[in-house]
Amino acid sequence: MDTHADAQASEAPQAPQAPDAPASDARPVLEAPDIARVLTRIAHEIVERAKGADDVVLLGIPTRGVFLAQRLAAKLEQITDRPVPVGSLDITMYRDDLRMHPPRALARTEIPGDGIDGRLVVLVDDVLFSGRTIRAALDALNDIGRPRAVQLAVLVDRGHRELPIRADYVGKNLPTSLRETVKVQLAEEDGRDTVLLGAKPAAQ
Amino acid sequence: MSKTLIRGAKVLGGAPQDVLIDGQTIAEVGTGLSAEGAEVVEAGGKVLLPGLVDLHTHLREPGREDSETVLTGTRAAASGGYTAVFAMANTFPVADTAGVVEQVYRLGQQHGYCDVQPIGAVTIGLEGRKLAELGAMHESAAGVTVFSDDGKCVDDAVIMRRALEYVKAFGGVVAQHAQEPRLTEGAQMNEGVVSAELGLGGWPAVAEESIIARDVLLAEHVGSRVHICHLSTAGSVEIVRWAKSRGIQVTAEVTPHHLLLTDELVRSYDPVYKVNPPLRTERDVLALREALADGTIDIVATDHAPHPHEDKDCEWAAAAMGMVGLETALSVVQETMVETGLLDWAQVAERMSTKPAEIGRATGHGRPVSAGEPANLTLVDTAYRGAVDPAGFASRSRNTPYEGRELPGRVTHTWLRGKATLVDGKLT
Amino acid sequence: MQRHLISAADLTRDDAVLILDTAEEMARVADRPIKKLPTLRGRTIVNLFFEDSTRTRISFEAAEKRLSADVINFSAKGSSVSKGESLKDTAQTLEAMGVDAVVIRHGASGAPYRLATSGWIDAAVINAGDGTHQHPTQALLDAFTMRRRLIGRDAGLGQDLAGKRITLVGDVLHSRVARSNVDLLHTLGAEVTLVAPPTLVPVGVEQWPCEVSYDLDSTLPKSDAVMMLRVQRERMNAAFFPTEREYSRRYGLDGERMARMPEHAIVMHPGPMVRGMEITAEVADSDRCTVVEQVANGVSIRMAVLYLLLGGNEPAVSHARTAEEK
Numbered sequence: 001m002d003t004h005a006d007a008q009a010s011e012a013p014q015a016p017q018a019p020d021a022p023a024s025d026a027r028p029v030l031e032a033p034d035i036a037r038v039l040t041r042i043a044h045e046i047v048e049r050a051k052g053a054d055d056v057v058l059l060g061i062p063t064r065g066v067f068l069a070q071r072l073a074a075k076l077e078q079i080t081d082r083p084v085p086v087g088s089l090d091i092t093m094y095r096d097d098l099r100m101h102p103p104r105a106l107a108r109t110e111i112p113g114d115g116i117d118g119r120l121v122v123l124v125d126d127v128l129f130s131g132r133t134i135r136a137a138l139d140a141l142n143d144i145g146r147p148r149a150v151q152l153a154v155l156v157d158r159g160h161r162e163l164p165i166r167a168d169y170v171g172k173n174l175p176t177s178l179r180e181t182v183k184v185q186l187a188e189e190d191g192r193d194t195v196l197l198g199a200k201p202a203a204q
Numbered sequence: 205m206s207k208t209l210i211r212g213a214k215v216l217g218g219a220p221q222d223v224l225i226d227g228q229t230i231a232e233v234g235t236g237l238s239a240e241g242a243e244v245v246e247a248g249g250k251v252l253l254p255g256l257v258d259l260h261t262h263l264r265e266p267g268r269e270d271s272e273t274v275l276t277g278t279r280a281a282a283s284g285g286y287t288a289v290f291a292m293a294n295t296f297p298v299a300d301t302a303g304v305v306e307q308v309y310r311l312g313q314q315h316g317y318c319d320v321q322p323i324g325a326v327t328i329g330l331e332g333r334k335l336a337e338l339g340a341m342h343e344s345a346a347g348v349t350v351f352s353d354d355g356k357c358v359d360d361a362v363i364m365r366r367a368l369e370y371v372k373a374f375g376g377v378v379a380q381h382a383q384e385p386r387l388t389e390g391a392q393m394n395e396g397v398v399s400a401e402l403g404l405g406g407w408p409a410v411a412e413e414s415i416i417a418r419d420v421l422l423a424e425h426v427g428s429r430v431h432i433c434h435l436s437t438a439g440s441v442e443i444v445r446w447a448k449s450r451g452i453q454v455t456a457e458v459t460p461h462h463l464l465l466t467d468e469l470v471r472s473y474d475p476v477y478k479v480n481p482p483l484r485t486e487r488d489v490l491a492l493r494e495a496l497a498d499g500t501i502d503i504v505a506t507d508h509a510p511h512p513h514e515d516k517d518c519e520w521a522a523a524a525m526g527m528v529g530l531e532t533a534l535s536v537v538q539e540t541m542v543e544t545g546l547l548d549w550a551q552v553a554e555r556m557s558t559k560p561a562e563i564g565r566a567t568g569h570g571r572p573v574s575a576g577e578p579a580n581l582t583l584v585d586t587a588y589r590g591a592v593d594p595a596g597f598a599s600r601s602r603n604t605p606y607e608g609r610e611l612p613g614r615v616t617h618t619w620l621r622g623k624a625t626l627v628d629g630k631l632t
Numbered sequence: 633m634q635r636h637l638i639s640a641a642d643l644t645r646d647d648a649v650l651i652l653d654t655a656e657e658m659a660r661v662a663d664r665p666i667k668k669l670p671t672l673r674g675r676t677i678v679n680l681f682f683e684d685s686t687r688t689r690i691s692f693e694a695a696e697k698r699l700s701a702d703v704i705n706f707s708a709k710g711s712s713v714s715k716g717e718s719l720k721d722t723a724q725t726l727e728a729m730g731v732d733a734v735v736i737r738h739g740a741s742g743a744p745y746r747l748a749t750s751g752w753i754d755a756a757v758i759n760a761g762d763g764t765h766q767h768p769t770q771a772l773l774d775a776f777t778m779r780r781r782l783i784g785r786d787a788g789l790g791q792d793l794a795g796k797r798i799t800l801v802g803d804v805l806h807s808r809v810a811r812s813n814v815d816l817l818h819t820l821g822a823e824v825t826l827v828a829p830p831t832l833v834p835v836g837v838e839q840w841p842c843e844v845s846y847d848l849d850s851t852l853p854k855s856d857a858v859m860m861l862r863v864q865r866e867r868m869n870a871a872f873f874p875t876e877r878e879y880s881r882r883y884g885l886d887g888e889r890m891a892r893m894p895e896h897a898i899v900m901h902p903g904p905m906v907r908g909m910e911i912t913a914e915v916a917d918s919d920r921c922t923v924v925e926q927v928a929n930g931v932s933i934r935m936a937v938l939y940l941l942l943g944g945n946e947p948a949v950s951h952a953r954t955a956e957e958k
Contacts, residue, residue, distance in 0.1 A: 090657070093671040093699075093939070103943035105650060106657040143666040392741075400836030401641075403741040403765030403811060408835070472749070473742030517750075519719050521740035521763070 026183065026198030030172060035155065035193045038171035039068070042153050043075035045169050050120055055148065057116055058086040061125040061137055062107030067188040068155055069124035085112030089123065089144075094136035111144055121147040122169075126184040128154040131165035156195055158182050207231075207239050208624070210617075213247035213583060215573050217549025220249060225579040228621040232575050245617060247583060253553045255287025255580030255618065257560040257569050258530065259350070259379070259457060260433060260505035263289070263320070265311065266304070267296025272510040272600050274311035277530070278318040280508070280599035282625035284530040285582035285615035286318055288561065288569040289508075293325040294355040300325035300336035302344035309346035317625050321566055324348040326367045326378060330356045335367060342374045349565045352379035354433055355480075357415055359385050364419060368428035377455075377563060379431040380419050382440070383481065387411035392521060394467040394482040402470060404520065407482045409437040416440050420447035420454050429453035431563055434507050436462045436481040438491035445500045455563050457505035458492050460536035461527055465489075465605060475516045475523030476605050479509070496555065497546040503560045506533045510601030528599050532592060534584060535611035542586075543612060549586075568621070583617035590614065598631060635756040635947045636748040637937055640768040640816040645792055648820055652776050653789050654936035655929070661698060662932070671943055672701035675732045680722070681760070682708040682738045687903060687927065688760050688770075692735050695934035701942075704731070719743060720752050727753040733942055734758070741765035741808075756941055764806050770902055771812035773933040775820055777926050778857050781898050794821030799851050801827045801883055802861030802910050803872075805834050809902045810861055814842050827851050829883065831872045832863075848883055852892040859900040860885050860910045876909060886912040890920065898922050 030038070047053045053076055060069030066088040073086035090107040092098075123137050134152060141150065153169035158176040176182060176197065183196040208225040215221050215233065222237035223230060258281065264272035272280075274291075281289045291308050293299035299308060305322035312320025324341035328334045330353045341348040351371060358364045358380060367378050388411045393399050395406025416432055420443065423430040432444065435456045447454045461479060466486050469477045477483060495501040509526025516523050537556065541547040547555070561570025571577040591610050594602040618626035625632055637643075643651070661667055677696045681689055689705065696703045706726065719738070726734065733756040736744045741763030748757040761767040779788040782796055798817050804810040804826050817824045824842035826833065837844055845851050852858065863883075865876060873879045880886075890899060899911075899921040907913050915921060941947045 093669045093943070098671065098943055099945050101944050102946050103940050106654050106939075108657065109660060139670065143668065144664055395835050397836040397839045400834035400840070401811070403763050403808060406835060473745045514718070517718075517720060519738065519740040519743040519746050521742075522719070 026181070026196035028194045029174060029197045030156070030195035032193035035171070035195070038155065039071050040075055042169040042171060043072055043079055046072070046076065046122060046153070047079050049168070053080055053084065054082070055119045056084055057112055057119045057121050057147075058084060059089040059111075059116075059121055059123055060086070061123060061133060062088055062090050063189055064184050064186050065123075065125040067186045068126060072124060072153065085114065087112045089137055089140055091133060091136035091140050094139045096132055096136065109140075116141065116145040116147045118146070118148050120149050120151065122151045122153055124153045126155045126186075127182050128152070128157045128167050128170075129160060129182075131161045131163035134165050135163050155184060156182055206622070207242035208245060208619070208622070209237060209239050209242040210245045210247050210252065210581075210583065211237075213250055213252035214549070215252045216553055217251050220247070223252060223573065223581070225581075225619065225622050228579055230573065230575055230577050230579050233573060245583070249587075250616065251549050251584045251586050252573060253285070253549065253582045253584060254557040254570055254573055255582050255620065256285045256534065256556045257564070257566055258286050258289040258506050258508065258533070259431075259503060259560040259564050260354070260459075261289040261291055261508045261530065262294070262510065262526070263291045263308065264295065264510060266307065270600075271512050274308060274320060275315045275317075276598065276600040277508070277510070278312060278315055278320060279631050280528070280530045280597065281318040282618045282620070282631060283598045283615065284532070285534050285584065285618050285626075286530060287580040287582070287618065287620045288319040288321060288566050289530070290321045290323050290350055290564050292354045293323050293352060294330055298325050298329050299323065300328050300330075302337065302340045302346070305341050305346040305348050306344050316620070316623070317631070318620060319566070319569065321350070321564060322346045322348055323350045323352050323354070323379065326351045326353045326358050327363060332356060332358055332360055332363060335363065335370065338367070338371055338376065339374065342376060349374070349376045350379055350431070350563075351376055352381065352433065354379065354381040357381050357383040357385060359415070361418060361422070365422050365426060368423055368430060369426045372428050375565065377429050377431050379433050380415065381433050382412045382415035382419070382435075384411040384415050387414075391482070393470045393478070394484050396467065396485060398467045398470055402473070404470070407480075409439050409484070409488075412437055412481055413439040413443055416443050420444070420452050423454060424450065424452045429455070432456040434459050434462065434481055434505070435492070435501060436484050436488065438488045441491050441495040441500055445495070448500065455502045455559075456500070457503045457560075458496055458501045459507045460504060460529055460533045460540075461605060462492055463489065463496070463504075463540040464536050469605070473520050475518065475520050476527070476603055476607075478520060478523050478525050479507075479527050480525040493540055493544070493546055496541060503555050503563065504533065504537055505560065506530050508599075510599055511603045512601060516603050526603065528597065528601050528604050531597050531599060532604060532606050532611065534615060535613045536606070538586060538613040539611055579619050579622040581617075581619045582615055585614045585616050586612065588612065588614040635941055636744075637758045637768050637941060638745050638748055639759070639766045640771040640812040640819075641766075643768070643816065643819060645819050645821070648772070648775065648816060649790060649792055651772055651933065651936050651940060652779060654940060655772075655776050655932040656785065656789060658935040658939070659929070659932040661935075662928070668698055668700060670700050671939055672696070672699040674702075675942055676702045676704065676730060677733045677735060677938070677942075678704040678706055678726050678731045679760075680706045680708075680726065680734050680736045682736070682743070683761070685737050685761065688737060691927070691930040692760060692934050694931045695938055698931070699935055699938055701938070704729075719747065720750070723747055723753045727755060731755050733938070735760050737761045739763055756947075758937065758941065761808055763808065765808050765811065767808040767812045768816070769930070769934055769937055770809050771816040772937065773926055773930040774813055774859065774900060774902070775816055776929050776933055777900065777922050778898070780929075781922060782856055782896070792820040793817060796822045796856045797825070797854055798822045799825045799827055799855040799858045800861060801848060801858060801885070803832045803863045803867060804828045804837070804861065805832045806864075806867070807861050813859065814840050818842065825851055825855070827883065829873050829879070832867070848889065849892065852889060853894065855893055855897055857898050857900055858885065858893060859902070860905075862902065862904065862906055863910050865906070865909065880909060884910050884912065885915050887914040890915050890918070900926060903927070
């Protein structure tokens with residue numbers, strides 16, 4: 001069984017499967033304090049652009065997008081003094097590259113109690129790459145309800161878009177080559193917060 | 205008349221000797237023989253046996269010529285080293301009248317590959333209710349002495365008793381297909397661990413053993429001889445052993461497949477392993493080998509049961525029961541009995557030629573390899589090993605469980621009354 | 633590479649847990665306004681039913697449609713099959729139409745295995761019940777129901793059924809549900825006990841990974857789940873038991889017997905129930921009886937199986953046994 005939890009690897013359907021472990025020579029481009037700082041900034045941007053964020057619903061894309069969404073929700077609550085609904089949206093079964101890999105284990109889709117109809121949904125993911133994950137997420141949202149608007153927040157935008165998709169909130173723009181890998185690690189899943197930039201193994 | 209000199213053959217597996225065939229008989233057996241104008245066959249250490257005799261063959265003609273005919277079946281027999289086969293009665297129409305048995309007999313004579321001795325049905329239409337005209341079949345040109353409803357059991361105890369008694373008048377024998385019908389309703393395979401797992405209807409050993417027990421007691425009571433077809437279980441061996449120890453006139457046969465294969469093969473759900481009686485367990489296989497070695501089981505009989513491809517290329521329950529066997533029998537016996545040290549070649553000759561001829565009263569067959577005897581002979585290359593390839597079968601059907609399996613031994617020559625029916629592995 | 637689900641015995645513990653976990657996510661789709669996923673768009677699945685079984689057929693059909701597969705229903709009744717066409721010819725006809733998977737229900741044990749291994753077709757084969765052999769998706773939905781009820785929806789994720797005591801009661805001999813459940817529950821670590829009159833237990837059962845008892849009353853207090861198997865009335869005529877009344881008295885589940893079960897224990901039935909035979913109306917309609925839940929769970933399980941076998945370029949389920957035989 002291959003769970004393919006590595007969101008960044010699966011973002012690039014054309015590329016051969018990247019290994020779960022980052023290359024050993026990977027170097028950190030964001031550390032824990034940087035990550036905390038950019039999330040705070042994104043939270044403020046959301047409040048500002050959503051004029052108080054009173055109808056915002058945060059939906060994280062598993063695996064790491066969910067933890068980022070939860071962290072953002074906590075920060076939004078600090079800023080606005082109101083709880084912000086947060087959930088998760090698994091896009092596995094909406095992927096356009098299903099036929100190219102063995103089926104992946106499904107992650108949880110958890111829509112907060114009041115649903116998404118008429119609300120501002122902010123999708124949260126760790127890395128924005130080809131844009132295909134977000135396209136799948138938009139399709140998945142379509143089957144769940146009709147939001148007033150959908151926005152996208154990502155920790156890292158590494159470029160190389162294959163679809164006309166852009167992020168509304170970006171933690172860090174990270175120009176990369178296709179030979180490089182971007183690996184986000186979060187304490188909830190990986191035991192520490194960091195973003196690593198590495199090179200793909202030569203064999204690929 | 206033509207002469208053939210077989211040079212350097214291990215007669216019954218013994219020291220190499222020369223055998224001279226003159227016309228239809230063996231003229232001389234010895235060393236350093238020579239004969240002017242004789243065709244010479246260099247045996248080169250191959251084993252020479254009396255022509256094999258199969259007491260249990262299904263030739264399918266008349267009625268199912270799509271699976272076998274007397275011609276294709278006897279060619280298969282010659283290929284396997286047989287010079288006489290007993291053709292079972294479950295044809296369409298059933299061989300329950302003098303007319304049908306004479307037809308089958310004549311077809312055998314006409315083709316000339318192997319003597320065909322028809323077996324007559326015990327009851328009309330194999331229905332188990334009314335005795336067929338056993339006497340008429342015996343008196344016919346076919347001279348039937350073996351009677352069997354094979355495929356079905358003569359399960360009515362009174363009918364069985366009468367049949368056993370009746371055939372005494374002309375030295376006949378009833379060959380029983382021992383299968384208690386009620387205990388085997390819906391039966392698909394041996395009842396046991398494997399059937400429980402596969403969910404296939406069970407054919408319990410007791411359904412065979414209970415009939416054998418009853419029939420040996422009936423044979424004892426009326427003083428008749430009884431023959432048990434395709435004995436397949438360790439329990440049946442015990443009953444026959446007990447009966448023989450009491451002096452009951454019982455003989456028994458085992459098929460090659462029951463000496464080699466087990467019900468574990470059914471896990472493939474491949475109907476090529478579907479046969480009646482079913483493949484049993486390892487324990488049964490070992491008991492059958494031992495019984496054949498010690499003489500409790502008298503003979504090997506093939507139960508050669510050809511079926512067309514479509515009757516096996518389907519789901520298990522829908523498939524026909526049976527396997528072809530004439531062309532692989534001797535190889536399986538070599539594998540299971542000779543190479544295991546349980547039998548030598550003289551004993552193989554006894555169990556595959558002498559005794560079956562005796563039980564079926566096949567005159568001229570199963571005789572010693574010595575001067576003056578009919579030249580019914582089989583030459584076997586016992587050093588050969590090779591995978592079974594059904595494409596090379598002479599039989600019209602290919603339903604062998606041994607496809608691709610490596611088996612020892614290959615019949616290279618067969619002579620029927622001095623006439624070669626098989627030369628260098630090729631039919632004449 | 634095998635792409636089939638033929639027997640519950642082919643599943644490893646990890647395969648089975650993955651299917652249950654996947655089904656748990658599939659179940660949540662049923663709560664959405666649009667109960668449909670695009671996952672199997674463009675895949676064609678044929679439901680090839682040689683036996684009538686409306687409930688299994690519609691359960692598979694619902695699962696297939698929720699995953700957006702194209703569904704063809706083929707009932708052997710009234711078709712060329714009843715005119716003597718063989719399984720092989722039927723299968724090859726369907727294959728020629730470009731079918732990706734065949735969900736087969738057949739009266740002959742082993743027919744799905746034969747279909748998957750004979751080389752007749754390339755499509756994936758999913759066994760929807762064959763003779764008295766196997767019914768793997770039924771066992772999976774039963775295990776799913778047990779895990780939800782005995783461990784919990786979320787608490788159960790990633791878990792097997794280790795240590796759970798499961799009792800199956802009734803006609804084990806003729807039951808593909810019993811065979812599948814014994815295999816799967818054992819794989820999942822449960823302790824299985826079969827309770828039946830000796831006539832309805834197969835010879836050879838001693839090799840199964842379970843206990844056998846002839847006494848229901850002594851087994852009930854030690855059961856976390858009790859699954860009642862259907863007992864067909866016609867078995868009586870073949871002398872498997874004397875009368876319906878005697879069967880019910882010794883092996884039927886009524887309110888009094890149910891009270892002997894631990895408080896948390898559930899009553900299950902694969903359906904269709906024969907009320908008054910193996911189960912009384914009182915038990916069948918009680919809160920502890922999961923029959924209706926099992927039906928709902930059946931759709932989720934079948935979605936999970938279809939997704940895991942057909943959702944990618946190769947199956948996610950490893951199939952220990954069939955792989956070994958290759």
